[in-house]
Amino acid sequence: MSFQNHEIYQADTVVIGAGVIGLAVAAALAGKQAAGGYVGRERPDIWLLEKESLIGSITSSRNSEVIHAGIYYPQGSLKARLCVQGKHRLYEFCKQHDVPHRRCGKVIVATQPCDEEKLAGIQARARLNGVCDLEFLDRGALQQSEPDLKAVAGLSSPSTGIVDSHALMQVLLAKFEALGGNLVLNTPVQRLAQSGRGWSLSLGGVHPCRLQCRQVINCAGLDARKLLQGLTRADGHDFGSLHYAKGCYMAYQGRVPFKRLVYPVPEPGGLGIHLTLDMGGQARFGPDVQWIEQPEYSLPDTLGEKFFQAIRQYWPTVDPERLVPAYAGVRPKVNGEHGSSADFQVEGPSIHGLANLFNLIGIESPGLTSSLALADYVCSLAEEESA
Ligand SMILES: Cc1cc2nc3c(=O)[nH]c(=O)nc-3n(C[C@H](O)[C@H](O)[C@H](O)COP(=O)(O)OP(=O)(O)OC[C@H]3O[C@@H](n4cnc5c(N)ncnc54)[C@H](O)[C@@H]3O)c2cc1C
Known part of the structure; x- marks a missing residue:
C-alpha cells in the first residue's frame, strides 16, 4: 500500500509505529475486528504506519531477545502483570506459529556476600508476582551446575527463555495482513491534530498527504512523546518528553x-x-x-x-x-537518571482527556516479553474508552 500526494484518506484506526508493540496491537485489533465479521473488506480499516523502510528496525531489533520471567517488577504494576501473562502467551504463540524460541532458563548470581540478600529480595518479589519456580542455589549447588561461574550463591529461573524477535514480528505482520490490515512503510506521522472526536494526521515521506481517522494508537517507541508535541491534555499540561x-x-x-543465561544482580x-x-x-x-x-x-x-x-x-x-x-x-x-524506575504508561482518554487517543509510553524491558499481553490490554482499554 502507498499513498498519493496531497490526497486525504480515511481510516477507522491508525496504529503508529511497526515495532513489536505496534505489530502486536495492530494484529490484536484486526483479530477483534475479524471476530466482528470484518474479514475481506475491500478497504481495511486498520492502518499501521511506520516511518522506516522496514518493520521493527528500531528498539525491537536492538535488545536481548530474552523472554523474561517477570520477577523484578513491583507487585500489581503493568510491567509485572503483563510480563508474566505475556511470557505464557509468548511461549504458546511461538509454539503455535513455529517462532524459534528456547526455554533455556537463567541464573542470577551474587558475586559478593552482600548480594545474597538481594537474591532473597528478588525471590520474594517474584513470588508476589506469581512466579514461584525460582530456586535458590548455594555456593555448592551453583558450583555443581555451573562450574565456570564464580559466585557465592545464585537464583535459578527456569521459565526464562529466548526468542527470535524478527521471526515473531514477521508472524505478527502476516496475521495482521491476513486479517485485512494495512501496513504502510516509509511514512512518518508528522503531526497529530484533533478533528471533531477523531484525528487528522499529517503524513510525510515521498507522498505527503493527510489521513483522517476515528482512533489513534501511538506505539512510536522512542518518539511516542515527540509525536504529541503541540497537543494539550485536558488539564492544560503538555505531554512532556521522554x-x-x-x-x-x-x-x-x-x-x-x-x-543458560547468566545475570548479575540488577x-x-x-x-x-x-x-x-x-x-x-x-x-x-x-x-x-x-x-x-x-x-x-x-x-x-x-x-x-x-x-x-x-x-x-x-x-x-x-x-x-x-x-x-x-x-x-x-x-x-519515563523518568531521568535520578528519578525512580517507572511502570509502562498506557494513557487513554480517562488519563489525558483527548477522545480516541491511546499512548503507549516508556515501553522498555520487558516490552518484548509483554507484547501480546500488552496488545490485549490496549484493545480492551480502547473498547472501554472509545467514543
Ligand atoms: C537494550 C535493550 C534491551 C532490551 N531487552 C529486552 C529483553 O531481553 N526482553 C524484553 O522483553 N524486552 C527487552 N527490551 C525492551 C523491548 O526491546 C522493547 O520494549 C520493545 O522492543 C519496544 O517495542 P516498540 O514497538 O514500543 O518500539 P520500537 O521497536 O522502537 O518501535 C517503534 C516504531 O515506531 C516508529 N515510529 C516512531 N515515530 C514514528 C512516526 N512519527 N511515524 C511513524 N512511525 C514512527 C519507529 O520507526 C519504530 O519502528 C530491551 C530494550 C532495550 C533498549
Missing part, C-alpha cells in the same frame, strides 16, 4: 561454557551486564546503562575494558580478546 538510556552490547567470539536503570545467547548459541554481553540526550547508537572505545571488568566478576576466565563491539539499543525512560 528520557533515554543507551545500552551497548559486545559479542563473544567462540563458545561459552554456559547453556543495577540502577538496567539488569546489569549479563550473558545472553541467541538462537544459534552465539553469546553476547550487555547491555550497560548510559544516559543520553537523544537516541544514538555509537559504541564507545572504552567498552571492552568496562565489560571485561564487569564479566570477570562472575566469569573469571572470560577472554577479553574475544569480546567484540556488537550493537546498542536505547531504552525509552
